[in-house]
Amino acid sequence: MNTATQVSPTTRAAAISASGLRKSYGDKVVLDGIDLRIPEGTIFALLGPNGAGKTTTVEILSTLITADSGQARIAGHDVTSDADSVRRRIGVTGQFAAVDGLLTAEENLLLMADLHHLSKREGRRRAAELLERFELTEAARKNVATFSGGMRRKLDLAMTLVGRPRIIFLDEPTTGLDPRSRRVMWELIRNLVTDQGVTIFLTTQYLDEADQLADRIAVLDHGKLVAEGTADELKRTIPGGHVRLRFADEAHLATAAGFFGTAARDDESLTLRIPGDGTLADLRAVLDVLDSTGIQAESLTVHTPDLDDVFLTLTGRQNAPTHPNPQKESAR
CATH class of the missing domain: 3.40.50.300 (P-loop containing nucleotide triphosphate hydrolases)
Incomplete structure (x- = not known):
């Protein structure tokens, strides 16, 4: 930019x-x-x-x-x-x-x-x-x-x-x-x-x-x-931002789920998906809970909507023309 x-x-x-x-x-x-x-x-x-x-x-x-x-x-x-x-x-x-x-x-x-x-x-x-x-x-x-x-x-x-x-x-x-x-x-x-x-x-x-x-x-x-x-x-303007926590086992996942009531739990991948807008305040709030409860997460990732999400949401297209594979690009 x-x-x-x-x-x-x-x-x-x-x-x-x-x-x-x-x-x-x-x-x-x-x-x-x-x-x-x-x-x-x-x-x-x-x-x-x-x-x-x-x-x-x-x-x-x-x-x-x-x-x-x-x-x-x-x-x-x-x-x-x-x-x-x-x-x-x-x-x-x-x-x-x-x-x-x-x-x-x-x-x-x-x-x-x-x-x-x-x-x-x-x-x-x-x-x-x-x-x-x-x-x-x-x-x-x-x-x-x-x-x-x-x-x-x-x-x-x-x-x-x-x-x-x-x-x-x-x-x-x-x-x-x-x-x-x-x-x-x-x-x-x-x-x-x-x-x-x-x-x-x-x-x-x-x-x-x-x-x-x-x-x-x-x-x-x-x-x-x-x-x-x-x-x-x-x-x-696009919803879908979240913090994703991954845990070592189901016990840690279950404990964490009790403290993050709005989180989406996935037992298969041992992850919690906590809604947020990707701001530092959101991330700090998640870290504060983990720190105060002593819960150990194996990894933490932050997802914020990108222009792919904007395109898909606003145009209703099933396949957004984003980040194309240069080897497959062709002039139209």
Whole structure:
């Protein structure tokens, strides 16, 4: 999570705002009236299963498509009536790397510089700067078709930065990457915010990614925002936190159960599950009982709800797309 910012996000101007955004395709409602306010210099993550409306939201906010109704403003400019001003201030990185495999990394960046009407001198300077920042200098003149997935995603993000956008939309930026490449991308994303004050709008299905990066998170399901807050705020809304005690034998388990009346007892595993919210006060209360009664527990573990629990509870999905096995990831 971005912790380097000094000014409270609630006091900053809105980089992105939206009110009542709706979008349908025929009888299918994709967005059903969503409201957003994302302060400057923060990372906002939009979570949701496939088909929830994440990509449609990005397409509307980045002027690629128009909403059926509602309003949205980017850096103070209306996405419909002042789309050109919006486009000058944003960068968009889609689910799949939009790089030309027939060109070198440097040529891809120079092509983007031409599209931004930079002079040849400024374009080369900007390309060299981005190649160095993304640790692609040694591969600058290699054909992109030979790049790994992680290198292609880094180059894709570098190309987005050629025009120095103040707001960047990242639509599932780490899909298909191995764990090391994902963490490299996370660090690059963090640095854009902490070093340059860029605002990031991130869509992802990876709950650990949102937990690691986002200042605020919203959960989108069936076209509606069903929750919004910090990761900790969302976790606190979900029941299920507990302290789990394991004992050496049934005698110790039975004795402890007599002192923890609300605990769930499991004779097979010799454990007690004591409800709580995972706070230090809860843990201290359990330890105080053990200490005052002399009851010996073999082990103690604390469980607090995580974003997996939040996703499952809020969307009602049986299988949350969390912490995927990188070996089984595939681009959609």
